Amino acid sequence: MSEEKIGITDEVMEKINRHSVGVLKKEQVYCFRVLLCDNEVDRDYEKFSAEALGVLAGLFVGRTGISDHECRSSGQTARIYDTEVKAYPERKTADGEVYTALFGYAYMVRTEKNGSLIAEIEGGIKKEVSVGCAVKKRRCSVCGADGARGGCSHVRGKVYGGKLCYVVLEEPTDAYEWSFVAVPAQRAAGVTKVYGERSEGGAEEALRGLEERFCEELRRDIIRLKSFISGKTEDFDGLDIGGLLDMKKALESQLRAEAAGGSVGIAAADSDELGAFRV
Numbered sequence: 001m002s003e004e005k006i007g008i009t010d011e012v013m014e015k016i017n018r019h020s021v022g023v024l025k026k027e028q029v030y031c032f033r034v035l036l037c038d039n040e041v042d043r044d045y046e047k048f049s050a051e052a053l054g055v056l057a058g059l060f061v062g063r064t065g066i067s068d069h070e071c072r073s074s075g076q077t078a079r080i081y082d083t084e085v086k087a088y089p090e091r092k093t094a095d096g097e098v099y100t101a102l103f104g105y106a107y108m109v110r111t112e113k114n115g116s117l118i119a120e121i122e123g124g125i126k127k128e129v130s131v132g133c134a135v136k137k138r139r140c141s142v143c144g145a146d147g148a149r150g151g152c153s154h155v156r157g158k159v160y161g162g163k164l165c166y167v168v169l170e171e172p173t174d175a176y177e178w179s180f181v182a183v184p185a186q187r188a189a190g191v192t193k194v195y196g197e198r199s200e201g202g203a204e205e206a207l208r209g210l211e212e213r214f215c216e217e218l219r220r221d222i223i224r225l226k227s228f229i230s231g232k233t234e235d236f237d238g239l240d241i242g243g244l245l246d247m248k249k250a251l252e253s254q255l256r257a258e259a260a261g262g263s264v265g266i267a268a269a270d271s272d273e274l275g276a277f278r279v
């Protein structure tokens with residue numbers, strides 16, 4: 001995301017100062033670009049429609065970004081002052097559309113506290129973000145049924161008559177905060193290597209490999225869930241497959257309880273009864 005330096009022009013400062021409390025000067029701000037979301041099918045088998053990205057572009061202006069939950073109160077926040085939807089005609093999504101991405105232009109006030117975070121952003125360490133938003137429609141790619149209105153029996157990730165089932169997120173109604181996370185759901189948002197090399201072994205080895213992949217998937221889910229839940233979270237190193245599953249379930253119900261209580265307003269990606277989720 002910091003592949004290009006953002007020139008802090010007067011026009012940029014004018015946009016920034018629409019959102020700041022006092023009037024900021026150029027030397028007081030650090031600006032950077034983040035890939036908020038795109039129209040690629042993500043690992044949860046969800047994607048935004050290109051139209052939805054256009055709507056989100058408007059909704060994300062002014063939204064706050066956080067580094068992680070511990071920093072929520074310590075003022076280590078960034079804010080989006082501008083957005084841009086960019087189409088890449090030479091690149092196609094998994095479902096054959098022109099790849100389209102929504103970028104956010106964000107600023108941070110340069111403070112002593114923000115120094116290390118700015119260094120991490122500049123160094124490309126903090127380059128994955130996760131976004132929270134609400135959509136009105138969740139359309140099935142196979143039959144077009146709206147998941148928000150009862151949906152259908154198609155299972156995302158499965159193939160029906162050569163057609164992959166995924167959910168198209170349409171008509172966004174709100175955008176919440178965005179945050180830097182360890183593991184984002186969206187493929188383009190930074191994870192380059194998901195699994196280890198495939199091994200050329202026997203059935204037993206293949207089974208072990210499968211188990212390891214499943215554990216890896218669970219750890220990722222746990223990291224994602226943890227990033228949405230404030231408060232203390234325990235370590236999961238050394239847990240076996242059963243332990244990881246239990247922890248994931250516990251975090252999911254904690255998240256649902258928080259969402260139901262109105263304290264976060266964000267539900268897990270798989271809680272389809274709620275319109276709000278994170279990707």
Ligand SMILES: [Zn+2]
Nearest residue numbers: 140143152154
């Ligand atoms: Zn369907």
